[in-house]
Amino acid sequence: MKSKRLNKAWLHDHLTDPYVKMAQREGYRARAAYKLKEIDETHGLLRPGQVVVDLGAAPGAWSQYVRRKFAPAGAAVGELAGTIIALDVLEFESIEGVTYLRGDFREESTMQALEQALAGRKVDVVLSDMAPNLSGIESSDAARVAHLVELAVDFSLKHLRTDGQGALVCKAFHGSGYSQLVKLFKDSFRVVKPIKPKASRDRSSETFLLGLGPKRG
Numbered sequence: 001m002k003s004k005r006l007n008k009a010w011l012h013d014h015l016t017d018p019y020v021k022m023a024q025r026e027g028y029r030a031r032a033a034y035k036l037k038e039i040d041e042t043h044g045l046l047r048p049g050q051v052v053v054d055l056g057a058a059p060g061a062w063s064q065y066v067r068r069k070f071a072p073a074g075a076a077v078g079e080l081a082g083t084i085i086a087l088d089v090l091e092f093e094s095i096e097g098v099t100y101l102r103g104d105f106r107e108e109s110t111m112q113a114l115e116q117a118l119a120g121r122k123v124d125v126v127l128s129d130m131a132p133n134l135s136g137i138e139s140s141d142a143a144r145v146a147h148l149v150e151l152a153v154d155f156s157l158k159h160l161r162t163d164g165q166g167a168l169v170c171k172a173f174h175g176s177g178y179s180q181l182v183k184l185f186k187d188s189f190r191v192v193k194p195i196k197p198k199a200s201r202d203r204s205s206e207t208f209l210l211g212l213g214p215k216r217g
Helices: 002-016 018-026 033-043 061-069 108-118 138-159 178-188
Strands: 051-055 083-088 098-102 125-128 167-173 189-195 206-214
Touching (some): 033 061, 033 189, 033 206, 051 061, 051 108, 051 138, 061 083, 083 108, 125 138, 138 167, 138 206, 167 178, 178 189
Parallel strands (some): 051 083, 083 098
16 A cells, blocks of 8 residues: 555656656656756766766666757757767667667676777766665665766776866765765865755755766876
8 A cells, every 4th residue: 555655656746747847848768867967067067079978878868968968059860079878787769879888887798898889089978877776775775886886986087088177977875885985986086076956856865976087097
């Protein structure tokens, strides 16, 4: 009975959510596009001509946002100035101009495929909306979240441009282990900012960590 009430409440919130309505109106696959939009517009991360890697990309709203950002007049198709490589373990409906790799970021073979797609190019921005399947056991979930964040940071330190301009945006969650992730970011980047976009649901512990300028490459 309780789960039915929760599902009903979630459905009501979803159907009345202004960001869901906006996403439907503007052709985004998920309301998550507006989280990245706010982060980008506040910090000026994305510009045409960049190389962007989108980790945990499915269903593709972040890649859609970047694709429009790299196109003249914000077009969803046609001309594109820049490179977008999207990766996820899930199926991903193709987006024109976006290179999609299906695989688990925790596996070496997936990392090799990603490095092949980069072909030696340095990355301007790494986006990570990766999140594990949560079990509800706090210590176990915190460890899974931390592992994905650590992998994203490690990848970023190896592949981001090293002139102080590279950036990583990474999903994290307040709670057990969060302060250690902030410390990891501070150890790894010159500037670190925690961000809770307006499009993140109020009751969600989700937050995003922005790291600017990797300290080593």
